[in-house]
Amino acid sequence: MIAMMVACASDEIELLGITTVAGNQTGEKTFLNAQKVLTLIQEYDIPLARGADKPLLRDLEVAPFIHGDSGLDGIELPEPDVRYHSESAVDFMINELKRSKEKVILVPTGPLTNIALLLLKEPGIVSKIERIVLIGGAAHDSNITPGAEFNIYVDPEAAHIVFSSGLPITQIGLDVTNKSLFTYNDIEDINRMGGKVSKFVGPLMKFFADMNKNAFGIEGAPVHDALAMAAAINPNVVKTRTLNVVIEKNGEYTRGQTVVDLYGVSGRDANVDFALEVDVDLLRQMMMDTIKKLDSKCN
Numbered sequence: 310m311i312a313m314m315v316a317c318a319s320d321e322i323e324l325l326g327i328t329t330v331a332g333n334q335t336g337e338k339t340f341l342n343a344q345k346v347l348t349l350i351q352e353y354d355i356p357l358a359r360g361a362d363k364p365l366l367r368d369l370e371v372a373p374f375i376h377g378d379s380g381l382d383g384i385e386l387p388e389p390d391v392r393y394h395s396e397s398a399v400d401f402m403i404n405e406l407k408r409s410k411e412k413v414i415l416v417p418t419g420p421l422t423n424i425a426l427l428l429l430k431e432p433g434i435v436s437k438i439e440r441i442v443l444i445g446g447a448a449h450d451s452n453i454t455p456g457a458e459f460n461i462y463v464d465p466e467a468a469h470i471v472f473s474s475g476l477p478i479t480q481i482g483l484d485v486t487n488k489s490l491f492t493y494n495d496i497e498d499i500n501r502m503g504g505k506v507s508k509f510v511g512p513l514m515k516f517f518a519d520m521n522k523n524a525f526g527i528e529g530a531p532v533h534d535a536l537a538m539a540a541a542i543n544p545n546v547v548k549t550r551t552l553n554v555v556i557e558k559n560g561e562y563t564r565g566q567t568v569v570d571l572y573g574v575s576g577r578d579a580n581v582d583f584a585l586e587v588d589v590d591l592l593r594q595m596m597m598d599t600i601k602k603l604d605s606k607c608n
Contacts, residue, residue: 310342310346310381310510310513311510311532311534311535311596311599312416312418312534312535312537312538313327313343313346313347313350314346314350314506314510314535314599314600314603315535315538315539315542315595315596315599316416316538316542317347317350317352317355317603318350318598318599318602318603319542319599321542321543322541322542324355325356325405325409325413326355326356326357326358326394326401326402326405327343327347327355327356327357327358328357328358328359328360328398328401328402328423329342329343329357329358329359329360329398329419330360330361330398330417330419330420330422330423331360331361331362331363331364331369331371331419331420331422332371332372332419332420332459332460332463333371333372333375333376333380333419333459334371334372334373334376334378334379334380335362335369335371335380336359336360336361336362336363337362338379338380339380339419340357340359340393341389342379342380342381342386343357344357344389344391344393345381345386345387345388345389346381346386347389347391348386348387348388348389348390348391349386349387349505349506349509349607350506350603350606350607351606351607352391353390353391353392354392355391356393356394356401356405357391357392357393357394358393358394358396358397358398358400358401358402359393359397359398360397360398360399360422360423361398361399361422361423361426363422364420364422364463364464364466364467365422365425365426365464365466365467366466367463367464367466369463370462370463372453372459374520374524375517375520375521375524376517376520377516381513382516383512383513383515383516383517384509384512384513384516386509398423399423399426399427399430402415402423402427403427403430403431403434406434406437406438407434407437409437411439412437412438412439413437413438413439414438414439414440414441414442414541415438415440415441415442416441416442416443416537416538416541417441417443417444417445418443418444418460418533418534418537418538419460419463420445420460420461420463420464420467420468421443421445421460421461421464421467421468421470421471422464422467424441424467424470424471425464425466425467425468425470425471426467428470428471428474429470435474435475435476438476439477440476440477440478440479440541441471441476441477441478441479442478442479442481442537442538442540442541443460443471443478443479443480443481443537444460444481444482444486444533444534444536444537445458445460445461445468445480445481445482445567446458446460446461446468446480446482446483446554446566446567446569447482447483447484447567447569448482448484448567448569448571448583448585449484450482450483450484450487451483451566452483452525453565454562454563454564454565455562456557456560456562456563456564456565456566457557457563457564457565457566457567458482458483458565458567461556461565461566461567462564462565463565465556465557465558465564465565466558468556468565468567469555469556469558472554472555472556472567472580472581473580475580477582478580478581478582479540479541479544479547479549479581479582479584480554480567480581480582480583480584481533481536481537481540481547481584482567482583482584483533484584484585485536485547485584485585485586485587486531486532486533486536486587487525487527487531488531488587488589489531489532489533489535489536489587489589489592490527490528490529490530490531490532490589491514491518491529491530491531491532491593491596492528492529493515493518493528493529495514495529495593495597496511496514496515496518496529496530497511498597499511499514499597499600500512502600502601502604504600504601504603504604504605504607504608505604505607505608506600506603506604506607507600507601507604510600514530515530517530518530532592532596535592535596536587536592539592539595539596540584542595543591543595545588545591546587546588546591546592546595547584547585547586547587547588548584548585548586548587549582549583549584549585550582550583550585551579551581551582551583552569552570552571552579552581552583553569553570553573553575553577553578553579553580553581554567554568554569554570554580554581554583555567555568555577556568569583
């Protein structure tokens with residue numbers, strides 16, 4: 310939700326569209342939530358397309374213990390009043406990429422199923438992609454198993470296809486997103502704004518902060534997805550190193566682990582710009598500016 314808001318509010322990018330994917334909740338619910346968020350922020354003309362409802366080869370696993378049964382528990386969003394494309398997310402992306410005169414940045418914030426399907430269906434389309442900036446994986450942190458982050462764990466085969474594609478990739482993992490917190494004080498600041506958008510964002514972030522505190526002992530709401538969007542807009546929000554990253558697909562205890570060669574011991578070629586540091590103050594300012602801008606627009 311916050312990543313979508315950042316993208317829609319930015320004057321520095323041309324947002325070609327939004328696609329959804331099954332991940333934290335089912336495909337039906339994530340697609341409905343995207344429609345509701347666009348309705349809330351009064352963005353009625355941004356193309357929206359529904360993506361994959363399950364991983365490439367596995368059954369879907371969702372995360373109601375973190376995001377609730379709706380996928381956006383903690384608030385009652387308005388009923389959707391936006392148009393959406395009847396074509397699939399993959400076909401929508403293919404058409405937009407072919408149509409674009411400039412190379413396009415993709416910012417997947419869930420399992421990489423849609424992106425893998427795009428590369429499988431239209432391999433030559435890589436020439437139209439400038440970079441993939443994704444949220445997923447980690448070098449040290451994890452949140453679904455001792456070795457894996459949720460997005461990569463849900464569809465490791467898709468992640469393997471994307472990480473092996475040869476495309477420029479910026480990986481924003483839990484090592485930095487867990488430091489990118491809306492603190493409880495930040496959330497109170499949002500509540501005090503009192504606008505049509507902030508009055509939804511504040512309670513949502515409070516719900517998410519409480520769930521993270523109970524589950525992981527994190528004192529605040531990590532803005533995982535929004536950090537990827539922010540980094541796509543302003544790369545200075547993270548510091549990266551070019552490293553080799555491979556995906557563990559079948560490990561008994563390590564399915565979905567992103568194996569990050571921090572010390573160059575594998576001898577494999579570097580394939581990822583891996584985020585190691587985050588400018589939390591810059592990120593927080595981008596988030597607050599986004600909410601204020603949308604409040605002003607929607608009042």
